[in-house]
Amino acid sequence: xxxxxxxxxVFRAADKPVYGYExxxxxxxxxxxxxxxxxxxxxxxxxxxFLSVLSDDTGAVPLWVDLxxxxxxxxxxxxxxxxxxxxxxxxxxxxxxxxxxVQPHSLGDYVDVLTQIAPCPILVAxxxxxxxxxxxxxxxxxxxxxxxxxxTGDDQLVNYxxxxxxxxxxxxxxxxxxxxxxxxxxxxxxxxxxxxxxxxKAAILEQLLKEPSDYVSSCRDILAAQGIxxxxxAIVMLGHHLREYKRLIVEHEVDLLVLNTKDEDxxxxxxxxxxxxxxxxxxPLLML
Amino acid sequence: MVAIGTLQEATxxGTLQEAAxxVPLQEALxxVPLQEATxxxPLAVTLLFFGLLVLLITFLALEERLHAKKSVIAGVxxxxxxxxxxxxxxxxxxxxxxxxxxxxxPVYIPGIDWNVLAIIMGSSLFVDIISKSGLFTxxxxxxxxxxxxxxxxxxxxxxVMTVVFSAVLNNVxxxxxxxxxxxxxxxxxxxxxxxxGFLLIEGFLTNVGGLLTLISSVPNIIxxxxxxxxxxxxxxxxxxYVLVAMIASLWLGGRLFGIERLTTxxxxxxARNLVDGFDENDSIESSWAFWLGAVMLVxxxxxxxxxxxxxYVRELGMGYVAMGFGIxxxxxxxxxxxxxxxxxxxxxxxxxxxxxxxxNVMEHAAVLQLxxxxxxxxxxxxxxxxxxxxxxxxxxxxxxxxxxxxAAVLAKMLSSHPEIGGDPTSxxxxxxxxxxxxxxxxxxIGSASTLVAVTIIHKHDLTISFGGFVxxxxxxxxxxxxxxxxxxxxxxx
Numbered sequence: 001x002x003x004x005x006x007x008x009x010v011f012r013a014a015d016k017p018v019y020g021y022e023x024x025x026x027x028x029x030x031x032x033x034x035x036x037x038x039x040x041x042x043x044x045x046x047x048x049x050f051l052s053v054l055s056d057d058t059g060a061v062p063l064w065v066d067l068x069x070x071x072x073x074x075x076x077x078x079x080x081x082x083x084x085x086x087x088x089x090x091x092x093x094x095x096x097x098x099x100x101x102v103q104p105h106s107l108g109d110y111v112d113v114l115t116q117i118a119p120c121p122i123l124v125a126x127x128x129x130x131x132x133x134x135x136x137x138x139x140x141x142x143x144x145x146x147x148x149x150x151x152t153g154d155d156q157l158v159n160y161x162x163x164x165x166x167x168x169x170x171x172x173x174x175x176x177x178x179x180x181x182x183x184x185x186x187x188x189x190x191x192x193x194x195x196x197x198x199x200x201k202a203a204i205l206e207q208l209l210k211e212p213s214d215y216v217s218s219c220r221d222i223l224a225a226q227g228i229x230x231x232x233x234a235i236v237m238l239g240h241h242l243r244e245y246k247r248l249i250v251e252h253e254v255d256l257l258v259l260n261t262k263d264e265d266x267x268x269x270x271x272x273x274x275x276x277x278x279x280x281x282x283x284p285l286l287m288l
Numbered sequence: 289m290v291a292i293g294t295l296q297e298a299t300x301x302g303t304l305q306e307a308a309x310x311v312p313l314q315e316a317l318x319x320v321p322l323q324e325a326t327x328x329x330p331l332a333v334t335l336l337f338f339g340l341l342v343l344l345i346t347f348l349a350l351e352e353r354l355h356a357k358k359s360v361i362a363g364v365x366x367x368x369x370x371x372x373x374x375x376x377x378x379x380x381x382x383x384x385x386x387x388x389x390x391x392x393x394p395v396y397i398p399g400i401d402w403n404v405l406a407i408i409m410g411s412s413l414f415v416d417i418i419s420k421s422g423l424f425t426x427x428x429x430x431x432x433x434x435x436x437x438x439x440x441x442x443x444x445x446x447x448v449m450t451v452v453f454s455a456v457l458n459n460v461x462x463x464x465x466x467x468x469x470x471x472x473x474x475x476x477x478x479x480x481x482x483x484x485g486f487l488l489i490e491g492f493l494t495n496v497g498g499l500l501t502l503i504s505s506v507p508n509i510i511x512x513x514x515x516x517x518x519x520x521x522x523x524x525x526x527x528x529y530v531l532v533a534m535i536a537s538l539w540l541g542g543r544l545f546g547i548e549r550l551t552t553x554x555x556x557x558x559a560r561n562l563v564d565g566f567d568e569n570d571s572i573e574s575s576w577a578f579w580l581g582a583v584m585l586v587x588x589x590x591x592x593x594x595x596x597x598x599x600y601v602r603e604l605g606m607g608y609v610a611m612g613f614g615i616x617x618x619x620x621x622x623x624x625x626x627x628x629x630x631x632x633x634x635x636x637x638x639x640x641x642x643x644x645x646x647x648n649v650m651e652h653a654a655v656l657q658l659x660x661x662x663x664x665x666x667x668x669x670x671x672x673x674x675x676x677x678x679x680x681x682x683x684x685x686x687x688x689x690x691x692x693x694x695a696a697v698l699a700k701m702l703s704s705h706p707e708i709g710g711d712p713t714s715x716x717x718x719x720x721x722x723x724x725x726x727x728x729x730x731x732x733i734g735s736a737s738t739l740v741a742v743t744i745i746h747k748h749d750l751t752i753s754f755g756g757f758v759x760x761x762x763x764x765x766x767x768x769x770x771x772x773x774x775x776x777x778x779x780x781x
Contacts, residue, residue, distance in 0.1 A: 003461070004464050004468055004740065004743070004744065007465050007468035007469070008468040010425050010571045011471075011472040012472055014568065014571060015473075015476055015567075016565050214567070
């Protein structure tokens with residue numbers, strides 16, 4: 001029944017997830033820091049400038065709430081505060097209450113747990129004292145990049161990307177298919193005599209990259225229909241995640257990265273998110 | 289080709305001695321009447337070969353249990369029958385005069401109806417190439433979106449599509465296209481509960497659609513060729529029945545499987561959004577190829593329809609038209625033509641070749657004459673009772689074994705009947721056509737397309753036993769067969 005499977009494949013390929021636009025409402029923002037009181041206002045001010053997109057389109061200004069060293073003593077207390085405040089966004093930076101930011105090898109306990117437990121997205125800014133941020137970082141969000149290894153159907157990721165992109169700005173919807181994993185499968189296929197390796201490699205790669213490309217086309221159409229004036233660009237490729245994203249951030253002078261961190265199947269951070277969050281320290285990350 | 293055809297006629301008529309002396313076939317044909325030639329075969333030999341024919345049909349019915357392809361079963365019987373026929377000296381030596389030159393031609397070469405093989409091979413090649421253009425999937429997805437995901441319009445569109453695709457393509461391909469789309473779209477709509485009903489109705493409709501044109505199913509080709517029914521005549525006579533049977537089957541299916549319209553605006557909105565996700569252009573490689581496919585398909589239908597009246601083509605036959613279109617389309621994919629050769633159903637072609645050889649030997653063994661005497665009794669009952677009985681008998685026989693040998697054997701018998709043989713308007717031809725096609729709906733092994741439907745059902749973890757299938761199929765088959773009998777007696781006499 002080879003033909004049966006062929007036609008089922010054709011119809012499955014034609015069945016494409018259509019992007020569903022939904023405006024993300026950000027009414028309350030918590031700023032969580034371990035800075036002295038005098039520096040908290042400065043940090044918040046930078047954030048307000050950077051996230052001007054959240055207050056300039058409808059005239060509504062979000063409520064900014066500072067949570068400094070006096071507000072909580074432990075991770076548990078911080079989580080309770082975040083939950084009780086009913087915030088739509090938490091802004092912070094890595095390695096709260098430790099000096100570990102000097103050595104860039106972790107997010108720190110607070111951010112690590114926050115990204116997994118908090119009911120709202122976490123914006124992780126470059127550490128205010130580390131001095132690693134790019135020149136264009138923390139200025140505005142006219143160049144935002146949503147990153148994933150499975151873009152197709154991820155409406156939430158795109159909707160946050162759209163919400164954080166300034167009008168007339170550029171939203172890069174990127175999907176990098178892991179090259180090492182792909183090559184491993186092809187290596188296995190190459191050992192199966194009944195499958196033509198070259199044909200399989202070309203066909204699988206084409207389909208892998210076609211699906212996110214089609215989804216981005218759908219995003220572009222729907223956003224245009226909604227009258228949202230941002231330039232949506234697709235970056236769909238095969239490569240090494242970290243290497244490619246580092247390159248893309250520099251190449252496109254990206255101001256904000258949007259990525260998924262929660263994984264439904266596990267307590268730990270999404271496989272792709274953690275290494276990216278640790279390594280990409282030069283620009284803010286919006287971790288959903 | 290003409291000479292080969294006359295050899296076949298000659299051998300069919302039993303001109304054994306004449307062929308042995310290598311005389312021109314036209315002379316040979318006119319020299320010996322059928323009765324005289326076959327009467328020389330001892331009854332014991334005839335009964336032996338009759339037993340082999342029954343055994344072949346039984347083996348074909350048990351194809352799935354034997355885990356053997358049809359071509360292998362028919363092939364084994366073909367070589368066995370040929371050897372036995374040669375040993376018992378009932379086969380003519382294969383010497384023939386072509387253009388004044390005497391050539392040796394083994395008896396199994398002219399025994400095969402190459403025109404039928406060419407039609408099947410050419411059509412399947414042509415359809416396979418056309419399907420690569422995305423034309424059929426485009427039509428299927430456009431209709432899915434047009435239904436807005438509402439089950440009742442979806443059933444109607446898929447039903448009409450099944451009938452039309454069965455008529456233009458072949459039953460199996462139609463079932464594969466519509467069945468696979470049904471699976472994907474119903475799963476997309478979250479209506480897996482309707483899958484069994486949809487697939488069964490579509491399976492039953494393939495055999496109704498297979499009645500629409502002369503090339504829609506193999507029994508049509510075999511019986512139509514034997515009766516000399518033209519494409520247009522066939523379409524005009526069978527079309528109204530197909531329309532009525534399709535509407536009745538859809539109505540019955542909707543009631544029996546509880547397929548109802550969506551009731552709330554919210555349900556309708558959700559369903560519409562879900563089917564809107566289908567992209568009808570996804571499988572279209574290029575618009576040029578798409579339009580070429582569409583134009584060529586129309587031309588193909590027109591060429592087949594007019595083949596019997598088009599000068600020059602008339603002499604070459606429908607097989608030439610089918611092969612011609614297949615080869616023309618191959619030019620589009622000339623560098624990868626071999627991939628399309630792989631897609632040809634060689635098992636079906638091998639089966640036909642074997643079957644034709646077996647039937648040819650059966651003719652020489654006077655088996656068909658013997659069986660024809662039984663048919664003569666039915667014919668003697670008159671056009672009303674006789675043709676109705678033939679239709680029902682053909683349907684019952686086709687429900688338990690392949691309808692192709694049934695159609696082929698009955699067509700051979702009717703051809704040699706003095707009153708029916710030369711009369712293409714006889715209702716007995718239609719009785720065989722309707723019976724052979726519709727009988728397939730009675731059991732899951734009755735036709736290749738219902739078998740495909742059952743395969744899809746099992747593939748998607750739905751269970752239906754042989755008895756369960758018969759129970760669900762019986763109302764449809766009964767309705768269609770009763771309608772066919774009434775229609776035949778009212779309009780085809």
